[in-house]
Amino acid sequence: MWRCPKCGRRFANANQWHSCAVQTLDYHFAGKAPRLRRLYRRLLTLARRLGPVTVVPQKGKIALYGRVTFAGVRVERGALRVGLMLSRRLTQPEQRQTAAHCVSITSYLPNRHGHSFRIHAARDFDAGFLELLAEAYALGRQAGRRPRTDRGATRRRRESTPQV
Numbered sequence: 574m575w576r577c578p579k580c581g582r583r584f585a586n587a588n589q590w591h592s593c594a595v596q597t598l599d600y601h602f603a604g605k606a607p608r609l610r611r612l613y614r615r616l617l618t619l620a621r622r623l624g625p626v627t628v629v630p631q632k633g634k635i636a637l638y639g640r641v642t643f644a645g646v647r648v649e650r651g652a653l654r655v656g657l658m659l660s661r662r663l664t665q666p667e668q669r670q671t672a673a674h675c676v677s678i679t680s681y682l683p684n685r686h687g688h689s690f691r692i693h694a695a696r697d698f699d700a701g702f703l704e705l706l707a708e709a710y711a712l713g714r715q716a717g718r719r720p721r722t723d724r725g726a727t728r729r730r731r732e733s734t735p736q737v
């Protein structure tokens with residue numbers, strides 16, 4: 574893990590590009606309904622049941638990290654907008670299996686898809702949403718990830734293997 578010498582944030586990649594602007598949770602909840610902070614605390618409790626979570630309030634969102642970001646929270650006027658990073662795109666039937674309304678899906682890579690949910694009440698954290706949160710958390714922990722040195726060694730072995 575690399576730590577930025579300027580802001581102290583930790584990243585999976587050395588010299589990771591980022592904004593050193595760090596905010597507070599109060600910044601995000603200023604002027605918002607108190608129930609939204611309670612919803613956020615509930616989300617954080619549910620995420621921490623999965624394992625260690627680091628909270629980093631940034632200018633535009635509150636980021637939740639395993640090893641890398643697995644979720645982001647934006648505090649809107651009447652709801653939380655919770656983004657979950659998944660390795661797959663949810664299908665329409667899968668989107669309907671949770672009370673949380675899936676607002677959008679953005680594909681970043683073939684195996685990285687950001688899913689944005691609008692959370693209005695604690696009941697939106699149903700079994701379907703919790704399954705997706707666990708899936709995002711596992712991706713954020715980078716479970717099964719090989720260290721970079723292994724990938725380079727494997728690549729070199731593959732390149733040096735004679736083709737028949």
